Amino acid sequence: MSLEANKALARRIWDDVFNDRNLASAEELVAPDAVNYEAPPGIDSRGPQSLRAIVTWLTSVVPDHHTAIDQVIAEGDLVVLQTTFSGTQQGAMMGVAPTGRRFAQRQVHIVRIRDGKAVEHWAIRDDLGMLQQLGALPTPVAHDAAGAGVSSTPERRT
Numbered sequence: 001m002s003l004e005a006n007k008a009l010a011r012r013i014w015d016d017v018f019n020d021r022n023l024a025s026a027e028e029l030v031a032p033d034a035v036n037y038e039a040p041p042g043i044d045s046r047g048p049q050s051l052r053a054i055v056t057w058l059t060s061v062v063p064d065h066h067t068a069i070d071q072v073i074a075e076g077d078l079v080v081l082q083t084t085f086s087g088t089q090q091g092a093m094m095g096v097a098p099t100g101r102r103f104a105q106r107q108v109h110i111v112r113i114r115d116g117k118a119v120e121h122w123a124i125r126d127d128l129g130m131l132q133q134l135g136a137l138p139t140p141v142a143h144d145a146a147g148a149g150v151s152s153t154p155e156r157r158t
Helices: 003-019 025-029 049-061 125-132
Strands: 030-036 064-076 079-088 104-114 118-127 140-142 150-151
Touching: 003 025, 003 049, 003 064, 003 079, 003 104, 003 118, 025 030, 025 049, 025 118, 030 049, 104 125
Parallel strands: 030 118
Antiparallel strands: 064 079, 079 104, 104 118, 140 150
């Protein structure tokens, strides 16, 4: 497949399956022997069933979740997506009881594509920032030269 075709396939995973909740598309996009190295504990890490289970779980804890695809880069059989995952926490996740708070989490996903299907997935997520937004962890406060407290949370660049 071309780099553009690989990028389009990776985009469909987030657009069709995560955002549109079209779980049936997982069969078309993910190989039966694919490995998701980022599957949460208790969720199968193999094949399209892993993707379906993750989206089902996410929808149960963050019913309004949406993933914005900010950037897509491809090289060889790898596609890298920089995304922003956002929503309102309505169920327990990562040991945090439901807060009803909205959050936005920056993520980077790496997908290996072979024969027109995703075969491996890795991710880097800003879990610390998400937990701070949910109120589960304190947000550090830095002090300027005059000793006044200023937020150490970086402003998001667009």
